Structure formats: C-alpha cells, structure tokens
Amino acid sequence: MAPETARPYRSPKRAEQAAVTRRRVLQAVADEVASVGYEAATLGRIARRAGVSVATVKAQGPKRELLVRAFELVFVGPDEQGATKSPDLPDDPEALLGRTTGFIADAYARTVRLWEAFVVAAGTDPEVRDEYVAMTERRRAAMRGLLAQLTARGVPRPFDLEHVLDVTELLYSHEAWRRFVEERGWSRERWVTWTVASTLAVMGGALP
Numbered sequence: 001m002a003p004e005t006a007r008p009y010r011s012p013k014r015a016e017q018a019a020v021t022r023r024r025v026l027q028a029v030a031d032e033v034a035s036v037g038y039e040a041a042t043l044g045r046i047a048r049r050a051g052v053s054v055a056t057v058k059a060q061g062p063k064r065e066l067l068v069r070a071f072e073l074v075f076v077g078p079d080e081q082g083a084t085k086s087p088d089l090p091d092d093p094e095a096l097l098g099r100t101t102g103f104i105a106d107a108y109a110r111t112v113r114l115w116e117a118f119v120v121a122a123g124t125d126p127e128v129r130d131e132y133v134a135m136t137e138r139r140r141a142a143m144r145g146l147l148a149q150l151t152a153r154g155v156p157r158p159f160d161l162e163h164v165l166d167v168t169e170l171l172y173s174h175e176a177w178r179r180f181v182e183e184r185g186w187s188r189e190r191w192v193t194w195t196v197a198s199t200l201a202v203m204g205g206a207l208p
Helices: 012-036 043-050 054-059 063-076 093-122 126-152 161-171 174-183 188-204
Strands: none
Touching (some): 012 043, 012 054, 012 063, 043 054, 093 126, 093 188, 126 161, 126 188, 161 174
16 A cells, blocks of 8 residues: 655635735736836836735736736626626526626726737737737637527527627727727716627627
8 A cells, every 4th residue: 555645734814915915916916007107007016016025926926917817807707706606597589688797898998908908918928928818818718608608598590600709899999999998988787788789780690
C-alpha cells in the first residue's frame, strides 16, 4: 500500500483575505484605467488606489490580464458577484430579452469609460489587442446563445443568423449605449425598450 501523503492545509480565512485583496486590486485597476487610461494606469498608481504594495498588484497577474478581470468584475456588478445559482428565466421571449437587456444596460452604465480605455489600449498594445479580440468573440458567442434561447421560446429562427448577429452586436454595444443614453439623453428604460424591439424586429426580418 502506498504511504499516504499529507494534504497541504489551506486556511479558509487566508483564502478569504486573498480574495478580498484581489477584488480590491481589480476594482482599483478598473477605477484607475477608467480615470487616466491603460498606459497611464501604472502599477504604482493602482497599488496606491488599492492600498496595497506594488508587489501585491504584480502577484495578481500581468497588467493586461488584470484589465480583463477588472472589466469582468465591474460588468457583473456587486449584486451578482459570488452568485452560485442562475435566476429562473422567463418563458416569454420578450420578457427574457427585456430582463437580459436591463442587466446589460446597468452593466454598460458601470463600464462604458473602462471599455473606451480598453479599446484605446487595444489599438496600441498587441497583447491587449489579443484580449480585446477574445472578449469580442466571447460576446458574439453569448449573443448567439441568447438568440438560441429566443428561438427556443418561439421566435422564428432568422434565415441569415450571422447577419442578425452582426446587427445585434451593434445594438448591444457600449458605443450604442453611449451614443443614445449619454450623448442623446435617452433614459435607461427607453434604450432597453428600443433595443428589445429592434432585436425582435431584425430577427423577424422587419429590420434589414
């Protein structure tokens, strides 16, 4: 019989403290990048904002990776962080789309400045560009999944799914949110209603 090997002890308290520190660093990354841009958000500035050492920031991972994780943290929002159970989804397709679009609207309100800094950084830093491309691919996959849920609830499947994905990606973009809400003064509710209606229209062929 092979001798038993001792399992390394992992302190729950230490793990919890590490998770808290990581969240503080990621929030500091998000705030600093949104404030001054990716290039100007040095590790020193991030460390000062988070109240930790530069070594602690470095220990969380490469800066480009921290940018992605910070964006994801802020996008999800404090109410959803740590959630272990997915909410029940409505059977009605319009209700499902309305709930999803409302969540996205709130996420865009929190992350629009950070996203803009992300896009700028992707234009100058090849490694950030790779992260940006990967994130846009994940977004398209998520939109594909949402459209599949709508068709499963009775919405006709579009003949040209890739075209519909192209259009809905534009509808559900930070750029659309900023244009209509921040620049044109639309309310959150108006943007949600318009985006839902436009999505259903393009799926049904009413919007080319």
